[in-house]
Amino acid sequence: MTGSEEGLDIEASIMRAYLKQVDDSGLVLYPYGGEGVPKDAAYAYTQGLLALAIDNWYQRDGHKKWLEWMTRVAKGVDKMAIPVKIALTFSQKAA
Numbered sequence: 001m002t003g004s005e006e007g008l009d010i011e012a013s014i015m016r017a018y019l020k021q022v023d024d025s026g027l028v029l030y031p032y033g034g035e036g037v038p039k040d041a042a043y044a045y046t047q048g049l050l051a052l053a054i055d056n057w058y059q060r061d062g063h064k065k066w067l068e069w070m071t072r073v074a075k076g077v078d079k080m081a082i083p084v085k086i087a088l089t090f091s092q093k094a095a
Helices: 008-020 044-061 064-080
Strands: none
Touching (some): 008 044, 044 064
16 A cells, blocks of 8 residues: 555465465355354355455456456355345335
C-alpha cells in the first residue's frame, strides 16, 4: 500500500500458508483444532478474507494464477451456501 517492499517476504509466506489450507473443493480449512474451532472446520468469514487477500495480490502483480485461486475459493463459498427459496408477497394497502 505504501510502495515499500519491507516485510513482503513475510507477507508472501503467510499467503502461501493460507493457500495450503484450501482443499480441492475450494474450502479454506483450519489445519488444527483449538478452543472453539474444530479441526478441518470451514467458515464463510475466512473464505471471504482469503478472497480479499487474493484480490489484493492480483491487483499488485496481475498474475492470472490469482484468478484461478479466486475461482477455487468462490467454489468453496458456493459449496457452503444453503439454497433457500424465498417468495415475497406485498400487501395491496399502502403503509
